[in-house]
Amino acid sequence: MKRISYLIFILIVAMACKEVFEAPPQALLKATLLNSTTNKSDTSIITIRGIGTDSILYKDSTLTGLILPLSANDTTIFLISFDSVTDTITFFHETSMEYASMESGFYNEYKLQNIDFTQNRIDSILITDSLVTKTWHENIKLYLRPLPSGSN
Secondary structure, X not given: OHHHHHHHHHHHHHHHOOOOOOXXXXXXXXXXXXXXXXXXXXXXXXXXXXXXXXXXXXXXEEEOEEEEEOOOOOEEEEEEEEOOEEEEEEEEEEEEEEXXXXXXXXXXXXXXXXXXXXXXXXXXXXXXXXXXXXXXXXXXXXXXXXXXXXXX
């Protein structure tokens, strides 16, 4: 009887020690695409590749906004194709490590310092909120030049 009691106790303890894991929150940069002539939302076919990584974030996606991960380094570079016109965007930022919880650990938050970009299709970029946190909200506005008439 004593062995059965120990066995039941061990089973109860094993069930109570269920491993709890939550993925840490992610601080992602949110960008809105706007037409530089009309200041209205712009829809483009977009392909985005991170430079320094082998990842393609978007491939031929029709979007009006973007969600982009920033690197733990002080700069993050993306090669972005808007309707087959390619631009490069370089984000300069400060990175800080934030504590989420015991279950999920730490994550990075960012403060945008500056943005450099080529001007093939991008007309300008406006930083609306320099803090890139786990609460995703608009951080930048990307103003795109309209495609010439007759273009796809």
